[in-house]
Amino acid sequence: MTKKLAIGMFQNGRARGTWRMPGRADEPNFTDLEYWVDLARRCEAAGADFLFLADSYGYPTLDGAVIPTAIERDVQFSTVDSQMLMSALAAATSTLGLVTTVSTMAEKPPIVARQYRSLDHFSKGRMGWNVVTGSAQAGSALLFGEPLMPHDDRYALADDHVQLSLKLWEGCWADDALVKDADTGIWADPGKVQEVVHDGPYFSSRGVLVTPPSPQVTPTLFQAGASSAGRELAATYAEAVFLAAESKALAEQISDIRRRAEEKGRGRDAVKCLIAGTFRIADTEEEARRAHAEQIAGISLEFAATTYAYFTGIDLLSLDLDKPMPAAAANTDNGRTNVERFLGPDAPTVREIIEEFRANGVMGKPFLGTVEQAVDQAVALIEETDADGFLVQPDPDGGHDIFFDKVMPELRRRGLIKDELPGTTLREHLFGEGCVRLPDTHPGAAFRQSAMAAAAR
Template identity: 85%
Template sequence: MTRITTKKLAIGMFQNGRARQTWAMSGREDESNYTDLEYWTELARKCEAAGADFLFLADSYGYPTLNDTVIPTAIERNVQFSTVDSQMLMSALAAATKTLGLVTTVSTMVEKPPMVARQYRSLDHFSKGRIGWNIVTGSAQAGSALLFGEPLMPHDDRYALADDHVQLSLKLWEGCWDDDALIRDSATGIWADPAKVHEIIHDGPFFSSKGVLVTPPSPQVTPTLFQAGASSAGRELAATYAEAVFLAAESKALAEQIADIRGRAEAKGRGRDAIKCLIAGTFRIAESEEEARAAHEAQIAGISLEYAAATYAYFTGVDLLSFDLDRPMPASTAKTDNGRTNVERFLGPDAPTVREILEEFRANGVMGKPFLGTVEQAVDQALALIEETDADGFLVQPDPDGSHDMFFEKVMPELRRRGVIKDELPGATLREHLFGEGCVRLPDSHPGAAFRRTGVLV
């Protein structure tokens, strides 16, 4: 078969710290699940054995709410509800693996920059340079704000805060320690050269700091920076700081988003190839297209409109069931101060009806339509989408049973046979996995590089 793309694709594996839906399957209530550490270490080892670039664990303090209270369906059916702290898993996963990149979400709305800087620098040490930070302003932000007893910050203000947060974090990572500051000379008793360890000063619109990140530089110095969020503000944040972005939409929208992000990055002097654009990849594989389609439709049949509406509310704060199901969603929903990506995609002159939005969420959630059929058909569809959108790889969603086993056993070998994924991961760090051997540090074109070796930073 003729290869559609000549790129070597990046493959990230998606999971979140939430309970899998397999608990609801008869006879599987007691299986190892998300509260067992062994479940996560086994998952990480499988990802590594398959040759994935990284494992990504999404996370949020939020949960589905409407009118300042939790949605009962979310509790009853575990809709984006029960979770563990993904950041707490990272040291164990680093110890259980040798080459796999490890990426977690930490919201700029919850953790302060010095906390984030120390956490990720420590994890970068423990993993020997395999850590990435997914920068978000928070999903289910209304629930998170209620939990922390804070007002819900307007959407665009959250992104302004995120910009200030990342600025300070980069100053702490890149500006505190010169490359040769750490001495560790037992003969002289000198730990570090005081002239090469600098206080940073930051006086931003949201954060202020004067001090030193006391943890010495780790292999990457700054963790590999990811971003998820396709609103205009999200794309601007990605173009400024991200090294990889996660995107999910239909082909035309994906192509437009990727072109926009690349154009913004180029305008900032970073270059069009400075950011790896990774699109959601949901693979539904069977011996025939008919079997795959039947299995997918059976899965959809088990999801109620109430379940879909609770999922939509988690990402947007919008109550779809309060609208006329046979008319488009009101344009006023574009002003939501929760997530806008999954509102904006359903507005405009060709807007679907509310019922159609609910049906989309029943079938595909936020991840877009699956690649469906035999393994050859699904891979054909996936590579065609790469070609249509100019994406750089996939963030692979779990199989229907919550695992990635089908992808590892069927899809990865087919991708490897077609020569579109790496035979082995380049370099030892996550940044090298994505950009090639030797690309350990932030490139000089990244704004974080401006904070190196400048002493006091204002």
């Protein structure tokens, strides 16, 4: 394998598992800024392309009420606002890309546009936006006092949201609009700062983004969601997509995204496909398997079912455990990715779904064994699926020490990762030095004033 893998480090803005360990409950954790600063610095020192902080307003619900197990066992009940961390992490690092999730259901486009433009300035071009319609939508809808929008409608709204955001980023300011001429006292050329006019099915705007362009102009665009609607959104706008499934399904999803992107004129390599990488390492394969089995044994079926309900809104424990999920239960307007993966002619039983979530959650089977064995398995999966890299999941205690200390050196020894990150911006980290802005083949490029003027001629 000759490609250099992209490495993103995953962490949701929640408690690390050390609070469950005797004598470690008082260690710096998710409400301590020093914990996040230390994590970012360790990611940077290890040579990761970016740190990705997931986020959601939602929480596990059934029949319009929070699931008590979620509170008791912390299923999404120890979160902080990841966006609030970004300025501190930008100040504490100099090369690490920083990616956060903001739901198109929760924040309006002008808010998102200004937040990410500001953060892209503060980080000197290292920001990425993970575009999602949200997770645990039923809980989020309750929190905001809104009806639960049908799944495909949420993606139609997301498309409209991203279009307006791109118009604000790419279309308001011409490249040479910012003058800053001390002699004339001119800050910017008013003829080159234009109102964006947008009248979409969900959002309307006639206004200007008053913050001047940042290094990337548009933050690097990510997407997570493997439903058909999610893959369409990724192929249209995303520059990197996060995927988690078994090998065959991953290969099909990646091939489909590349095909769709090519059909849209973006090219098959326009979207970096990053797959979940969970590494369970020990001195021997037997020790690694024993440790993994012990970890699984500590997870109850109720906890696993609550986690599944968080992503889907489906109560698996109310179904016949020894039959596949019935079509009526699978017809949900919450997340579709973790429903569709368990449907089809070879659908598992409900009990098997619960056991899968108990063992692996949403991320698929771990790479398991000695560090050499685990990296062999990881490389094999890259080759089987044509993926571009990994979004690395935390170690059993919620940190990344094993990956930093053992896996990264082995990847580097094999020449599988970059010796140095190219360029200074996140987009350059992923696509190479000089690739600072959206390429001309991206739909956002059509909103630039130069492109609009050329189209009008």
